[in-house]
Amino acid sequence: DAGITQSPRHKVTETGTPVTLRCHQTENHRYMYWYRQDPGHGLRLIHYSYGVKDTDKGEVSDGYSVSRSKTEDFLLTLESATSSQTSVYFCAIREDRVSGYTFGSGTRLTVV
Amino acid sequence: GESVGLHLPTLSVQEGDNSIINCAYSNSASDYFIWYKQESGKGPQFIIDIRSNMDKRQGQRVTVLLNKTVKHLSLQIAATQPGDSAVYFCAENQGNAGNMLTFGGGTRLMVKP
Numbered sequence: 001d002a003g004i005t006q007s008p009r010h011k012v013t014e015t016g017t018p019v020t021l022r023c024h025q026t027e028n029h030r031y032m033y034w035y036r037q038d039p040g041h042g043l044r045l046i047h048y049s050y051g052v053k054d055t056d057k058g059e060v061s062d063g064y065s066v067s068r069s070k071t072e073d074f075l076l077t078l079e080s081a082t083s084s085q086t087s088v089y090f091c092a093i094r095e096d097r098v099s100g101y102t103f104g105s106g107t108r109l110t111v112v
Numbered sequence: 113g114e115s116v117g118l119h120l121p122t123l124s125v126q127e128g129d130n131s132i133i134n135c136a137y138s139n140s141a142s143d144y145f146i147w148y149k150q151e152s153g154k155g156p157q158f159i160i161d162i163r164s165n166m167d168k169r170q171g172q173r174v175t176v177l178l179n180k181t182v183k184h185l186s187l188q189i190a191a192t193q194p195g196d197s198a199v200y201f202c203a204e205n206q207g208n209a210g211n212m213l214t215f216g217g218g219t220r221l222m223v224k225p
Binding site (some may be wrong): 094097098 | 144
């Protein structure tokens with residue numbers, strides 16, 4: 001999607017290993033979000049950021065951490081991956097409170 | 113592509129007919145609403161938005177209606193095409209600290225040729 005990229009697009013990892021997903025934006029937007037999407041649960045917020053080094057938890061933050069050392073990058077880390085973290089992960093950016101999100105294309109993570 | 117939701121409400125329409133997708137939102141203080149379209153294997157895409165001081169907004173082939181009295185949002189798609197087949201989500205801006213949107217569960221639109 002224009003202005004926002006996620007990497008990798010697909011990843012298979014083993015239970016217990018650390019995993020980092022990257023979200024990169026070129027829009028200079030202040031707000032960045034990580035969601036996971038699972039059948040029957042819709043989009044659920046994991047963590048969000050409202051500026052460099054300013055982050056907070058969402059509704060499903062257990063087992064995840066984030067970092068934002070630069071405006072353009074928002075990293076999501078699974079410290080020790082579990083099978084329950086198999087999901088599609090979406091990053092989103094937002095300019096301000098009266099604009100919508102722009103979503104990335106997603107990362108499909110499989111934990112085996 | 114990935115399955116967005118195995119148990120989503122589904123609307124099935126004939127190509128060329130009009131589609132209406134409904135959404136009930138939760139917070140009477142929400143001031144901004146958005147409809148997203150998600151095709152299989154892709155991220156959600158912005159379709160149209162509306163602020164709470166409006167009750168109707170039109171785009172190209174799409175219209176969003178807002179009824180604040182009953183906290184209801186609808187998306188109307190005119191002359192539905194096979195390319196409109198997707199999952200549609202509504203989202204509301206509740207004015208929380210992180211400026212997060214709250215998403216509805218989604219409706220799957222299937223267009224029959």
